[in-house]
Amino acid sequence: VQLQASGGGLVQEGGSLRLSCAASGRTLSTYAVAWFRQAPGKEREFVAHIRQSSSATYYADSVKGRFRISRDSSKNAVYLQMTSLKPEDTATYYCATGRPVLSAYDVSSMYYSWGQGTLVTVSS
Numbered sequence: 657v658q659l660q661a662s663g664g665g666l667v668q669e670g671g672s673l674r675l676s677c678a679a680s681g682r683t684l685s686t687y688a689v690a691w692f693r694q695a696p697g698k699e700r701e702f703v704a705h706i707r708q709s710s711s712a713t714y715y716a717d718s719v720k721g722r723f724r725i726s727r728d729s730s731k732n733a734v735y736l737q738m739t740s741l742k743p744e745d746t747a748t749y750y751c752a753t754g755r756p757v758l759s760a761y762d763v764s765s766m767y768y769s770w771g772q773g774t775l776v777t778v779s780s
Contacts, residue, residue, distance in 0.1 A: 657679050657680070657681045657682035657684065657687065657753055657769050658679065658680045658681050658769070659677055659678070659679055659751050659752070659753065659769055659770065659771035659772075660677070660678045660679075660680075660771055660772065661675060661676065661677050661749065661750060661751045661771035661772060661773060661774040662675070662676050662678070662774055663675040663676045663774055664748075664749060664774030664775045664776045664777075665775075665776070665777070666777045666779065667741055667776070667777070667778055667779070668778070668779055669741060669742060669743060669778055669779065669780050670740060670741065671741050671778070672737070672738060672739045672740075672741065673738045673741065673776060674735055674736070674737050674738070675691070675735065675736040675738065675749055675751075675774060675776070676733055676734075676735055677689065677691075677733060677734045677735070677736075677751030677771055678731070678732065678733045679732045679733065679734075679753070680732070683729075683732065684727070684729075684732050684733065684734060684753065685708065685727060685729045685732075686708055687708050687753040687754065687755065687769075688705060688706065688707050688708045688753065688754060688755060688756055688761065689705070689706050689708075689725075689727070689734040689751060689752070689753050690702065690703070690704065690705040690706075690751070690752050690753075690754075690756075690761065690762075690767060691703040691704045691705075691725065691736045691749055691750065691751055691752075692749070692750050692752060692764055693745075693747035693748065693749045693750070693776075694747055694748050694750070694773075695744075695746060695747040695748075698747075700750070700764055701716065702716050702761075702762035702763075702764070703715070703716050703719055703723065703736070703749070704716070704719065704723055704724075704725040704736060705725065705761040705762065706725045706726070706727060706734060707758075707761075708755065711727060713725050713726075714761055714762070716762070718744075719738075719745075722738065722739050722740045722741075723736060723737065723738050723739070724736070724737045724739075725737075734751060736749070736751075738776070741776075741778045742778060743778045743779070743780045744778075745776060745778050746776060746777050746778050747775075747776060748773040748774065748775050748776075749773065749774050749775075749776055750770055750771055750772075750773045751770070751771045752764070752767035752768075752769060752770045752771070753767060753768070753769045754766050754767035754768050754769070
């Protein structure tokens with residue numbers, strides 16, 4: 657499955673953005689999908705995950721209550737709604753698909769298809 661992430665941009669602290677992850681080649685609803693992010697000079701870190709079967713969602717503690725991951729099967733896409741953005745949310749955001757076991761949903765190596773990334777910059 658090929659993924660394309662979009663929706664990044666420059667936003668002020670406290671603002672909102674919605675990232676999109678559009679898929680082609682396969683039906684995205686048959687895969688788990690996750691968002692990861694990588695800030696300059698830092699390791700890639702897990703942000704959010706949605707399961708392929710139950711659509712249960714999981715979040716990193718740093719974004720819980722502010723970010724929401726969701727699917728739109730009719731558009732073969734997954735979204736990341738980000739609110740109350742902070743400067744520390746500045747990073748390139750990547751969507752990824754795979755079929756990770758539930759205990760490893762936050763492990764990047766469990767995902768085998770990645771989008772190209774979209775840059776989110778939050779100014780203070």
